Structure formats: C-alpha cells, structure tokens
Amino acid sequence: MIAETVCSAVSAAGLGIAVVTAYRRRFLSAARIAAYALVPVGLVMTGVVGWLADTAFSPTAWAGFGVLAAAWLLFAGTRAVERRRAGAGSEQGGASSGTGRARPGATAPESPAPALGQGKGRRPASSGDDFSDIEAILKKHGI
Structure with missing residues (x-):
C-alpha cells in the first residue's frame, strides 16, 4: 500500500515538472519527463510493485537470491579454472592433454625472450x- 502511494506521488510530481517544462516552451523535454513520470503508475497498475514489495520482505525470496548467487559463483569459478587449465578445450581434452598443454605454456614465456632480443x-x-x-x-x- 505504501509502495503504491509513493509511486503515485512520484508520478504526480513528475507530471507537474513536465507541465512547468511545457510552459517554458520546451515541449520535447516535457514529453520525455511525462513519459518517465508515467512509468511508476504503470508499474503499480500492472502489479509489479506489489510483487516486488512482497518479494523484498520475504525471507524465502532472499534465501533464493543467496542460492542463485552461490550458483553464479560456482559457474564463474569453474570457468576461471577451466580457462586456466586448458584455454579453449573441453574438460576431457584438458584432462587427457593437460600435461601436454602445460609444456607449451612453459615454453611460451621462453619464446618471447629471443624475440625480444631480436x-x-x-x-x-x-x-x-x-x-x-x-x-x-x-x-x-x-x-
């Protein structure tokens, strides 16, 4: 209920600013301000604000966000380890030729040294x- 009231007040204030802007003969800016001002009312009318308010105060929802964050960290961590091990290979290719790929990686720093000398x-x-x-x-x- 409070969220809907705040959104309505923000929209009313925005429309007031749009009217003042239009009075100053800046119609393009006034139309843009009016468009922004109507967004909160539209969100209230579609029920998004109520859904967000219910979600924001729900411990289950916050636990779900925590689980999603943990899943994202696992994905990111495994991608980083995968890139570090085997550049652009699959897990099977990286496991079977992991030592083979480590050797060229070890020689790669040696190869630029002569190139720098040259x-x-x-x-x-x-x-x-x-x-x-x-x-x-x-x-x-x-x-």
Missing part, C-alpha cells in the same frame, strides 16, 4: 633509419 637487435637499425629520415627532413628545411 627486436632489440632490429630496433637500432630501424630507429637509425628513422633518424636518417628525420635528419633528411631537417636538412631540407635548413635546420
């Missing part, structure tokens, strides 16, 4: 080329 070797050559281009541009402008 990249360092290439950078001075490419940066030298870049600086020669910059020097040519500066000489062209007499700097």
